[in-house]
Amino acid sequence: MPRIRLEPRAQSSRWATYLSPVLAVVLTLIGTAVLFGILGRDPIAAYRAFFIDPLSTFYGVGELGVKSAPLILCAIGLAIGFRANVWNIGAEGQFIVGAICGGGVGLFYEPMLGPATLPAMFIAGALGGLVWAGIPALLKTQFNANEILTSLMLTYVAELLLRFLVRGPWRDPQGYNFPQTKAFDGYAVIEPFFSGTRVGLGAVLALIAVAGGWFLLSRSFLGYQIKVIGLTPAAAAYAGFSQKRITWFVLTLSGGLAGIAGVNEVAGPIGQILPVISPGYGFTAIIVAFLGRLHPFGILLAGLLIALSYLGGEAAQISLDLPVAVVGVFQGMLLFFLLACELLVRYRVRLGPATAESAA
Amino acid sequence: MHELTAILVSMVLSATPLLLAAAGELVTEKSGVLNLGVEGMMIGGAVIGFAVAWTTGSPALGFTAAALAGVALAALFGVLTLFFLANQVATGLALTIFGLGLSALIGKPYIGKPLPSLPQLYIPGVTDIPVIGPLIFGQDAIVYLSVAATVAIGWFLSRTRAGLILRSVGENHDAAHALGYPVRRIRFLAVLFGGAMSGLGGAYLSLAYTPLWSEGMTAGRGWIALALVVFATWKPWRLLFGAYLFGFFSIAQLHAQGAGVSIPPEFLSMLPYLATILVLVIISRDAKRIRLNAPAALGKVFRATA
Numbered sequence: 001m002p003r004i005r006l007e008p009r010a011q012s013s014r015w016a017t018y019l020s021p022v023l024a025v026v027l028t029l030i031g032t033a034v035l036f037g038i039l040g041r042d043p044i045a046a047y048r049a050f051f052i053d054p055l056s057t058f059y060g061v062g063e064l065g066v067k068s069a070p071l072i073l074c075a076i077g078l079a080i081g082f083r084a085n086v087w088n089i090g091a092e093g094q095f096i097v098g099a100i101c102g103g104g105v106g107l108f109y110e111p112m113l114g115p116a117t118l119p120a121m122f123i124a125g126a127l128g129g130l131v132w133a134g135i136p137a138l139l140k141t142q143f144n145a146n147e148i149l150t151s152l153m154l155t156y157v158a159e160l161l162l163r164f165l166v167r168g169p170w171r172d173p174q175g176y177n178f179p180q181t182k183a184f185d186g187y188a189v190i191e192p193f194f195s196g197t198r199v200g201l202g203a204v205l206a207l208i209a210v211a212g213g214w215f216l217l218s219r220s221f222l223g224y225q226i227k228v229i230g231l232t233p234a235a236a237a238y239a240g241f242s243q244k245r246i247t248w249f250v251l252t253l254s255g256g257l258a259g260i261a262g263v264n265e266v267a268g269p270i271g272q273i274l275p276v277i278s279p280g281y282g283f284t285a286i287i288v289a290f291l292g293r294l295h296p297f298g299i300l301l302a303g304l305l306i307a308l309s310y311l312g313g314e315a316a317q318i319s320l321d322l323p324v325a326v327v328g329v330f331q332g333m334l335l336f337f338l339l340a341c342e343l344l345v346r347y348r349v350r351l352g353p354a355t356a357e358s359a360a
Numbered sequence: 361m362h363e364l365t366a367i368l369v370s371m372v373l374s375a376t377p378l379l380l381a382a383a384g385e386l387v388t389e390k391s392g393v394l395n396l397g398v399e400g401m402m403i404g405g406a407v408i409g410f411a412v413a414w415t416t417g418s419p420a421l422g423f424t425a426a427a428l429a430g431v432a433l434a435a436l437f438g439v440l441t442l443f444f445l446a447n448q449v450a451t452g453l454a455l456t457i458f459g460l461g462l463s464a465l466i467g468k469p470y471i472g473k474p475l476p477s478l479p480q481l482y483i484p485g486v487t488d489i490p491v492i493g494p495l496i497f498g499q500d501a502i503v504y505l506s507v508a509a510t511v512a513i514g515w516f517l518s519r520t521r522a523g524l525i526l527r528s529v530g531e532n533h534d535a536a537h538a539l540g541y542p543v544r545r546i547r548f549l550a551v552l553f554g555g556a557m558s559g560l561g562g563a564y565l566s567l568a569y570t571p572l573w574s575e576g577m578t579a580g581r582g583w584i585a586l587a588l589v590v591f592a593t594w595k596p597w598r599l600l601f602g603a604y605l606f607g608f609f610s611i612a613q614l615h616a617q618g619a620g621v622s623i624p625p626e627f628l629s630m631l632p633y634l635a636t637i638l639v640l641v642i643i644s645r646d647a648k649r650i651r652l653n654a655p656a657a658l659g660k661v662f663r664a665t666a
Contacts, residue, residue: 087449144644149587153633156580164626286453323468328461335454339446
């Protein structure tokens with residue numbers, strides 16, 4: 001039997017860079033077909049319900065924008081951090097705190113602020129997310145505490161804070177005791193672009209984030225520092241790039257973006273603050289970031305695909321009685337295949353014994 | 361007195377899943393592999409353990425199946441990171457996301473179905489001793505297993521040849537490889553062991569701690585277990601102390617809620633998470649100590665060169 005060997009590529013392969021996410025998507029589709037089969041559903045019908053039916057209406061296409069906007073906003077920030085080897089996995093918490101801060105402004109200061117309400121909400125939300133991500137940054141740079149664990153723990157804290165506010169002090173007195181705030185009104189509402197859909201400002205903000213992320217990473221000195229620190233920390237240190245400064249920057253940037261996404265979600269599609277305001281956008285954004293190969297344009301495409309999987313999950317729940325949890329399995333499987341296909345980018349797969357040249 | 365006994369006994373119950381998962385992860389990390397998928401493996405163990413115990417009526421089979429489920433998920437992680445050379449951080453996150461999704465799918469038919477709790481040790485006379493009796497001689501089998509496993513791991517890592525080899529792989533994989541040790545195989549086994557222990561820890565939640573299945577019931581315990589390994593600076597006996605300390609804090613907040621303390625319950629529920637952050641900060645502050653104790657090759661990709 002020939003031995004399988006891996007030869008590192010001197011330069012990551014260009015075709016493999018583009019092909020590996022496509023290959024991962026294809027493998028995931030095969031995997032989900034098997035899953036549908038196990039669940040006793042016709043895979044073809046399930047595919048249709050999952051990926052085609054949601055886009056067959058104008059409303060459905062709008063929903064794609066609604067669902068992809070928060071994913072892309074969060075994923076752009078996360079990807080920039082991942083490039084610098086800073087692992088913020090608490091975007092969900094930053095999203096929630098952003099929604100709380102921005103939502104609070106919208107709920108209580110709308111009469112005072114008038115037309116300035118919405119900008120004030122976004123500023124408050126961005127600051128909220130920024131501060132929430134600033135805590136892991138502070139703990140990382142000052143106390144060397146692992147940002148993965150601290151940012152994640154803060155997500156649980158944020159969820160509990162939201163639940164407290166919505167059940168307690170912010171509960172709508174006219175809401176029949178339901179744990180929800182009153183609906184945003186007047187200047188605090190983000191109106192949809194087209195009647196009959198829910199897509200609005202969020203989609204535009206997401207596109208701006210993509211363009212901004214691209215500029216930062218490919219056209220700015222700061223982006224260059226981020227990439228060097230991520231690839232070779234030692235070289236970055238010789239060049240005098242400050243690891244601490246970059247850690248602060250990428251964490252607060254991603255927190256701010258997640259916060260903006262949170263404000264948009266409550267003031268736009270949801271229209272009020274509920275105890276649960278996200279189906280895990282902040283976590284799923286991690287998958288989006290990787291599926292987009294940590295590149296802003298890739299993230300745009302990945303965000304649309306994952307948003308479609310959310311829509312498909314909702315549709316399949318109704319039409320095929322499939323549990324929503326299928327979406328999580330689909331997303332997890334996709335990430336696994338993606339990580340496995342990553343191998344093709346960095347290595348050549350060869351059969352046969354090592355040559356003298358490759359062993360050297 | 362009665363209240364104190366109740367707190368201490370439930371402290372042990374709440375510490376046990378953490379201790380099991382953290383002890384497994386400690387072995388994995390000692391071999392140089394950082395598996396952030398503990399949460400995913402725990403929830404996988406929780407759902408499979410519950411499903412099997414509910415179907416067969418045997419908690420023992422439930423725990424066995426949970427350990428195997430943890431092994432299966434860990435194998436996925438091991439193949440990707442050790443053979444496909446995937447990034448360990450990203451793969452661990454993927455494992456958690458995948459585990460949470462899959463468990464919700466598998467567990468759907470079991471929501472709201474109750475299980476009887478595990479039988480507890482009872483030695484006439486001894487278990488009746490106030491406080492110490494129920495605390496030390498009145499627990500279920502898994503509690504004793506978790507303590508025994510932690511002690512055994514401590515002994516294995518420091519007193520056996522195999523343990524020494526495992527540690528050498530975690531400190532310097534190239535040197536271990538040059539000495540002829542099968543780095544990948546050793547790491548793979550350590551990853552599988554970590555999976556089995558996480559699976560057991562998850563099953564303890566769904567079969568003993570709160571004997572029912574609910575979606576996402578691990579509630580971050582896998583991540584707390586990861587933090588505990590850092591807290592213990594990779595030393596098993598400190599893990600024992602850390603897990604019980606942690607169990608005490610989570611139970612104290614529950615008792616405070618029960619006693620009607622005038623702090624909103626949401627804020628009390630934040631305490632375990634805030635405590636984790638605090639503990640991490642206190643331990644990590646001394647960067648030198650972390651560097652001295654952490655396995656030197658932790659999280660690094662190993663590719664055999666010859």
